[in-house]
């Protein structure tokens with residue numbers, strides 16, 4: 001079985017990085033995983049002031065648009081670190097929201113696929129053959145949750 005997700009207001013939309021579930025990482029509260037992920041592109045660069053600005057943006061799409069704006073300088077190691085940045089943020093989301101952890105665990109062994117019509121890295125892209133790295137990360141986090149059902153954050 002395969003579970004597809006993409007838009008927040010559609011089935012399994014809570015698996016999207018745009019879902020309105022705050023995370024606390026690096027000493028700050030971020031409105032969504034997307035806010036955190038996009039802000040990390042600018043850590044240590046001449047555009048580092050964007051990190052705090054992105055954190056304050058009112059919608060994850062604005063965070064994504066800012067993070068993708070080619071006029072801003074990304075950190076040079078972004079391609080090397082972006083998967084670990086995403087993993088850290090997605091772990092934080094699911095380990096700090098017990099109701100989301102339960103929803104993820106309830107998917108059992110189903111394949112999880114970000115059904116993005118444009119993104120062949122994080123999603124499956126327009127013809128379904130993309131790398132689906134976000135789905136892979138969600139399945140990894142699901143395995144981690146299953147391995148520690150007594151985690152205190154899941155016992156609220």
Ligand SMILES: Nc1nc(O)c(N)c(N[C@@H]2O[C@H](COP(=O)(O)O)[C@@H](O)[C@H]2O)n1
Nearest residue numbers: 006007016017018034067068119122134
């Ligand atoms: N819900 C949603 N809407 C979009 O328009 C999207 N592109 C995505 N995908 C997410 O975008 C992030 C990747 O951004 P970069 O291309 O690396 O700037 C990542 O969080 C995808 O899951 N989702």
